[in-house]
Amino acid sequence: MKFPSPIAVQEVAQLIGAKLVGNVNGLVTGINEIHKVEPGDLVFVDHPKYYDKCIQSAATFIIINKETSFPEEKALLIVDQPFEAYQTIVRRFRPFEPAAKMISDSAVIGEGTWIAPNVFIGNHVTIGKNCRLFPNVTILDHCMIGDNVVIQAGTVIGSDAFYYNTKKDREVWYKRMESGGRVVIEDDVEIGAGCTIDRGVSHDTLIGRGTKMDNLIQVGHDTVIGKNCLFASQVGIAGATTIEDGVVLWGQVGVSKTLTIGANAVVMAQSGVPFSLEGGKMYFGSPVEDAVTKKRELIWIKRIPEIWEKLKALK
Numbered sequence: 439m440k441f442p443s444p445i446a447v448q449e450v451a452q453l454i455g456a457k458l459v460g461n462v463n464g465l466v467t468g469i470n471e472i473h474k475v476e477p478g479d480l481v482f483v484d485h486p487k488y489y490d491k492c493i494q495s496a497a498t499f500i501i502i503n504k505e506t507s508f509p510e511e512k513a514l515l516i517v518d519q520p521f522e523a524y525q526t527i528v529r530r531f532r533p534f535e536p537a538a539k540m541i542s543d544s545a546v547i548g549e550g551t552w553i554a555p556n557v558f559i560g561n562h563v564t565i566g567k568n569c570r571l572f573p574n575v576t577i578l579d580h581c582m583i584g585d586n587v588v589i590q591a592g593t594v595i596g597s598d599a600f601y602y603n604t605k606k607d608r609e610v611w612y613k614r615m616e617s618g619g620r621v622v623i624e625d626d627v628e629i630g631a632g633c634t635i636d637r638g639v640s641h642d643t644l645i646g647r648g649t650k651m652d653n654l655i656q657v658g659h660d661t662v663i664g665k666n667c668l669f670a671s672q673v674g675i676a677g678a679t680t681i682e683d684g685v686v687l688w689g690q691v692g693v694s695k696t697l698t699i700g701a702n703a704v705v706m707a708q709s710g711v712p713f714s715l716e717g718g719k720m721y722f723g724s725p726v727e728d729a730v731t732k733k734r735e736l737i738w739i740k741r742i743p744e745i746w747e748k749l750k751a752l753k
Contacts, residue, residue: 439638447461454527456515459514461513469528469640470640475497476497480499480527484519494509500512500515502515528615532618537561540559542560551568554591563583569589572591573592581637587627588629590629590633593631596621596637599636618638619639619641621645624648627650629655630651630653630671631653632653633654646664647665652671665684666683678695679697682717687705688705689707691707694712694713697712697713699717700715706722710724711726712726
């Protein structure tokens, strides 16, 4: 999540009651989670397992619960509860705004866009020209929709990320992280009925130009989908995943988190993708393998009873 303009790190430290060490005169450009951080970003860490990963990441400013060594160009904001500090910042710069109308007065809607009955459009939403939004579509706050986009009935764009801070030494193990990110849908995208596309935790979920999605598809937080992709019904994509241009996912493909599927890959129906895939190939199975190899394997598995009977006959 980028701030409207850079903010002095001293101001951020004051907001969350942090001890500030290191680059005390720096300017914070935004807050982000570890998979998406960029220079100028602020990130939080509250577990020793991830201290080094955060400190050595691209983030310039780290909210942490322990003073430790760090590169001299960075700064630490030391607090007892980094997660609560993160929540405070998101609530300050991306506060929840209750809806007063079905279509917010702050929404910007382009010329020629058709909006069906019972469509909800939240605060600070931008929708381009010549779009079609069918009945019961929900576009939540801060989402951006390009030109010539079609969204079929019942789809939800910009629902909160399924992303929780986990601590098993407290009564409530899972505490929801406030979602400060957006969904950005580029031009010429078509999205089927009953789909859900979650906003980023603090970055953007992006659907690239020309991508087409069937009904009943789930896209997780902070996922980046390239241009001209094609997804069939019941595809599920977990958070912070990158799917490059021209990828085809057939029905009921499940894609795990924080991985990359290379450009022009094809994943056949009911396959499971637990790791990154090279582009330009066809995959099948769970876990996926090269489709030709997997089909040969299945043929040999089917022949096991026949081979077994032949072996018994030789005895």
